Amino acid sequence: MKYFSQSMTLLGKVTDVNVKEACFTLRCRSGDSFLVRTSSQTTFNVLRNLDELSRDRVPAPPDFNSGGGISELVRKYVHSDELVIIYGIYQAHQGKEQFQASTVTLPHYEKGRYIFEESHWWLTQISRLADEWLDDLFGDRRTYEMDDFAEFYQTNLNIFGLPMQDDNVQECATLSRLIYGLSSAYLLTGNERYLCAAKAGVRYQRYTFRTLSHDGQSCFWSFGKRKIRDRGAKIAVASENPDDRDTIPLYEQIYALAGLAQYYRITQDWEVLEDIQRTVRTFQRFYLDSPKNGFSGLEGYFSHIDYATLRPDTEALGDNRSRKNWNSIGDHIPAYLVNLILALDPLPRGGKGWEEIGEFLNTCRTILDTTSRLILQKFPDPNPEVPFVNERFHADWTPDQNWRWQQNRAVVGHNLKIAWNLTRVASYYRVLAEEDRDRGRDTQAQQHELYATDFLNLAKKLGDAMAIHGLDQVRGGCFDAVEREPQPNVPIEFTWGNTKDFWQQEQGILAYLILFGSTQEYRYLELAREMEIFWNACFLDHDNRGIFFRVNDNGHPIIEGAYGQKGGHSVSGYHVFELNYLAHIYTRSFVRPVLDQDEDGANFCLFFCPDAKTGRATLNVLPDFYAPGAIEIAGISVNGVPRASFSEDNFQIDLEEEELGSPIVVEFRPKLLKKV
Structure with a gap:
């Protein structure tokens, strides 16, 4: 190779430092080592959060000479056995290679104490994100009413948080995602501004998008509302998303509950719970593959129903007819089930509807059990050489590998999402097993323990597989869509490009944090930390106090077209708030206890x-x-x-x-x- 140069990001551990020559060796997760050279133009810094405060408190070494040039800076900032992320230029010419660093970013200012594991990091990030969302939508208001959402809420926002020109759609599922984010921000911070906004958003969602059945026992959520210039507004019942157009997809109904369930945890609002119950009845009546509903009874939930017939087998559904997929099975768990069960188990005392809530809790437990078992039994590929799950199925659970863009492809983030959520479910099943033992139900306890072990084993298998086949072992982060069965001698075959999306980084960070908490296996903590470094170095939009939807392989933002939007059908106040909320909780619960000597240091x-x-x-x-x-x-x-x-x-x-x-x-x- 001659005259080759390429801008490149490296994430790895320093293995050797040559202060005199102002260079060091970096070993990446792939096992490759790079000799990194610095110059007078190289900058050194520490990760910044969305508050824009400098956290560069790296202590100067003994006899440090601030005017001593680049060698002194290397002596101060670069130390063996520490993770760093570097951006620079890789050159190759006639068999010789060189990597010249432009920036060297540290994830810590004290050895072994990662800055995103400090008590304030995720609290600060979620606060700045919530503040900016509310400022963008509502200006200087600090209290909110339903009418504020009616007038100002908009799904599609540009990168600056401003409304998109000639686009006045309000999507129900994305509004619910924002309510989830605001509720999560309140849970972590106690800031009443966030709860006030969440309450107003909940009222607006319930009064605007809910359609009750004739008997008031179930409800559907409309896709959205579109303002028509000088003519009021039009409610869109069927989805307008290209993958689901002219259908009622289950995943939009599922995510209509995300905000309601998190808000209910905080407030115990009976009317909100009633709408959640109605929606779950809709799942059970119209989407569940059950003989009672006139279907085969092979379990699981159909992904789409026709808006006219309310059936999943209508010819008008096209290639969404009689289908099941990851979203219709697995998304129940993180979107509403976990938070709802946390709020209802043990059964609350006092107030109305105690017996009815008991029945509803049993329904939620049944859905959790069914969806978790189906993921365990149906999703892994029968070929042990294929590390990815199948994501789309026909009604009889044969894989559908001909559906539109998916074909025989994997979404890395879905595999990581399964690892994260099955680990959560495994913990819950161990609690159920303990309850069974306390009540003398030894057979049920053993069954719950067996399932817990199986769930955790599959989670570990997927987490380990994605570390090889889904993560960028040189630059950091995880990739997007890849071929499930790549060409021979190619470890990863990219479908469209080696880009990285924000929501999939969330799944990876949470998966590896909770796997570490459940197993105490240090390799998962290392994987989590590397993904957290890439997230905080590459996905935070410091100029606009937001996040980037997609970055390239080097972590540079892609902002063309829809990828430059702060708000849209695929991005709202959900995944990033979920990351902040649970990364804080998991870090305090699982990571800080192994670092702090102070018994209360991780509280x-x-x-x-x-x-x-x-x-x-x-x-x-x-x-x-x-x-x-x-x-x-x-x-x-x-x-x-x-x-x-x-x-x-x-x-x-x-x-x-x-x-x-x-x-x-x-x-x-x-x-x-x-x-x-």
């Missing part, structure tokens, strides 16, 4: 505000599905007053009638203190 808080009209006498506060004994309650305060006594291991806290409507802060203490 974290969640904020709740149960609605006064609910009449509830209890509140469930467990942050996520945890294995038994993983965390405990360290403190509770109501309306700013600490409780003198409480049960550390009881995550259903009692409420007095006068405490309803008051902010409740629950402090948690991790119990996983094993050092690694």
